[in-house]
Amino acid sequence: MRILVVEDDPTVAGVVSDYLLRAGHTVDHAADGPTGLDRAVGERPDMVVLDLMLPGLDGLEVCRRLRAESPIPVIMLTARGEEDDRIAGLEVGADDYVTKPFSPRELVLRVESVLRRSQAPGPIRRDPLTAAGLTLDPETHRAAKDGVELTLTLREFDLLAHFLAHPHxxxxxxxxxxxxxxxxxxxxxxxxxxxxxxxxxxxDDPARPRLILTVWGVGYRFDPGEPE
Incomplete structure (x- = not known):
C-alpha cells in the first residue's frame, strides 16, 4: 500500500518510513501541513500517517479538510498524552492515533489493522443491511439514510455495520x-x-438518540424499533 507520512521531525519521519518500508509499503513524505494536505487530496494514498503538530497547518485542520474531500484512512501521531488531544483527532475524523513516544512496531500493527479493514469488503457480512431507514452495502462500501448517502469514515462504517447486523x-x-x-x-x-x-x-437529533442508545453500566445498543 502507498502511505503518506506527514511529519516535520526528520528523525521521526525517517523511523516511521523505514518501518513501513520494511513492512512492504511504499512511503511518501511531507514535512508540513499544506504540502501534506495537497498530496493527500491530489495523490490519494491508501493511508495518511499524520502528525498533530505541523508547521503551516496543524494536523487537526489537515484531517478536517481531508475528511471533507476523501475517506482516506488517517492515523494521527501526537506528542501529547492528554486525553483531550487524542479525542480531538478522533473528533475530526482520524481512524486511530498513536501517542509519542511510540513503538514503531506498534505503529506498524495499527497501520496494518486499519489497512486490513479498509480493504475488506465489510466487517460482518457481504449482504446488504437495512433497518430504521438505514441501508448499508458492504460490497460497495456505501451507506445511506432515507435514501441520502452518508459520508462515513472507515471506523464509522464498520461500527454501523456491526450495529445493523446485531440489533437489540x-x-x-x-x-x-x-x-x-x-x-x-x-x-x-x-x-x-x-x-x-x-x-x-x-x-435525527444526536443529542437525543433514538437508534444508538447508551446502556448505562454496559455500553451501547442499536434499537431500530420493534424486532420482527
Missing part, C-alpha cells in the same frame, strides 16, 4: 473494540468518540 443487543465498549475493529488493546474513549460521530450522522 447490548455491546460493551471492549466488545466493540474487539469484534468490530479486532483490537485487543487501546483507549476505550476511542469507541465513545466514534459512537458520538456516528450518532451525528444517523440520528
Amino acid at each position: 443487543r447490548a455491546h460493551t465498549r471492549e466488545e466493540l473494540m474487539r469484534e468490530v475493529w479486532e483490537w485487543d488493546f487501546g483507549d476505550l474513549s476511542t469507541v465513545t468518540v466514534h459512537v458520538r460521530r456516528l450518532r451525528g450522522k444517523v440520528e
Whole structure:
C-alpha cells in the first residue's frame, strides 16, 4: 500500500518510513501541513500517517479538510498524552492515533489493522443491511439514510455495520473494540468518540438518540424499533 507520512521531525519521519518500508509499503513524505494536505487530496494514498503538530497547518485542520474531500484512512501521531488531544483527532475524523513516544512496531500493527479493514469488503457480512431507514452495502462500501448517502469514515462504517447486523443487543465498549475493529488493546474513549460521530450522522437529533442508545453500566445498543 502507498502511505503518506506527514511529519516535520526528520528523525521521526525517517523511523516511521523505514518501518513501513520494511513492512512492504511504499512511503511518501511531507514535512508540513499544506504540502501534506495537497498530496493527500491530489495523490490519494491508501493511508495518511499524520502528525498533530505541523508547521503551516496543524494536523487537526489537515484531517478536517481531508475528511471533507476523501475517506482516506488517517492515523494521527501526537506528542501529547492528554486525553483531550487524542479525542480531538478522533473528533475530526482520524481512524486511530498513536501517542509519542511510540513503538514503531506498534505503529506498524495499527497501520496494518486499519489497512486490513479498509480493504475488506465489510466487517460482518457481504449482504446488504437495512433497518430504521438505514441501508448499508458492504460490497460497495456505501451507506445511506432515507435514501441520502452518508459520508462515513472507515471506523464509522464498520461500527454501523456491526450495529445493523446485531440489533437489540447490548455491546460493551471492549466488545466493540474487539469484534468490530479486532483490537485487543487501546483507549476505550476511542469507541465513545466514534459512537458520538456516528450518532451525528444517523440520528435525527444526536443529542437525543433514538437508534444508538447508551446502556448505562454496559455500553451501547442499536434499537431500530420493534424486532420482527
